[in-house]
Amino acid sequence: MNAAADPACPACGQLGAAALGSVSVPTQHAAYAQRAAQERVGTRADAAGLASDTLAALAQAHPAPLGRYTMHRCPHCALEFADPMLAPPPAWYGTLYEALPLYPAERWEYGQVLRALGPPDTVLDHGCGSGHFLGLAAGRVRRAIGIDFSPAGVAAVQQRGLEAHVATGGAAEGVALSEPASHITAFHVLEHLPRPAALFELARALGTPAVQLWVAVPSDRRPDRLCGESDDLDAPPHHLTRWTPRALQALGERQGWQLRSLHHEPLPWRQCVWEVGRRNRAVAALLAASPWPRPLRRGLARLAALGLWAWGRHPMDQASGFSMLARYTLNR
Ligand SMILES: [Zn+2]
CATH class of the missing domain: 3.40.50.150 (Vaccinia Virus protein VP39)
Structure with a gap:
């Protein structure tokens, strides 16, 4: 499947979508493999070996002839969509979901x-x-x-x-x-x-x-x-x-x-506080203040995040789960 010059929006069918940038398939596969390895940190599994196995299996299952997708945003309905609209085969999903626990028991x-x-x-x-x-x-x-x-x-x-x-x-x-x-x-x-x-x-x-x-x-x-x-x-x-x-x-x-x-x-307020805090430089600096004991750093960072959240100067008031x-x- 080739990329189109002006792909129609898969939701509303209209033309005129703006290109947002491209997504490299090998880079994405490497990121997924990295996530899979992180899942195994702290377990006895060989994380590095698993990452390279996952990477090879993903690339084999979905070689993606063009090597990249271009993302577009529709000016009419704001859908963001890939070009080409080419999904990987079931074997690719089998590999990914075996490596990453992406099926939550509760939603x-x-x-x-x-x-x-x-x-x-x-x-x-x-x-x-x-x-x-x-x-x-x-x-x-x-x-x-x-x-x-x-x-x-x-x-x-x-x-x-x-x-x-x-x-x-x-x-x-x-x-x-x-x-x-x-x-x-x-x-x-x-x-x-x-x-x-x-x-x-x-x-x-x-x-x-x-x-x-x-x-x-x-x-x-x-x-x-x-x-x-x-x-x-x-x-x-x-x-x-x-x-x-x-x-x-x-x-x-x-x-x-x-x-x-x-x-x-809905986004629970505790998670909202965390989302505000983890994007704030001052909170990150508190967490990294190495001479202090870790529990003190974490406690101060939580307090700072709570303060930022209560102050309300953040983009999270519209955030959802x-x-x-x-x-x-x-x-x-
Ligand atoms: Zn649209």
Whole structure:
């Protein structure tokens, strides 16, 4: 797939996106391998050996012929998207998720969706991962079904006694349900898809006419985004898109869905204090004041961060937690 001169926005379909800069695939792979090695610090595993193994496996699974992606921002819906919209194959994800624990057992959005589920419902979880949400939903609804691109992941979910199927291709290919779903969930799936519209096509094909579609993506108000900091996992090849509320609404509308609600995960005040403190030079200097004992440094740094937070001169008053959650219904 070649990069286009003026790529259309995958959310709203309009042209005129501005190039933000390029992302080197080898550099990204090195950053992911470095993270994998850091995960092993303090364990008996050979961190350096693991990093080079991870690096080689990622490069082999996704050689990325162009070697780089160019990021663009749509002037209409503010979606940031990669060009080309080229996702790595399942083997690449298998390597990455084996090296990095990226499937959390709990997410804020799980609770938001679970509250809307009842005994008559059939739930389809697209991108069920290791089945954390599916396990929670199964206790509340008549039937809970997971689909995922990873055959190993689906096998693990099935071993837990849950129903799961392997999805192939971009979306619903190979998956047929014996009954339509009343709720379809996709937690942190959309940002990985080479064609985001495929998620909405899948939901239309596999849902009832009254289906509720829940889509969680990384929040546009996460502290690192508010501060303009880069996050290698929130960039290609891992994430091909970075969403905004406007982009979520625009994509839904083009596919015949109405955005009914959109909520940002709250940021607990203690974490907000930490986010303020760790970006402040004075707090960093306190932490590095080497002649002082470590507990004293940490205590003073916490106090300083709390003071900064209470003073309110920081960009964190708009900050959210990790996710934002959209709920859609079909237009009649
Ligand atoms: Zn757009």
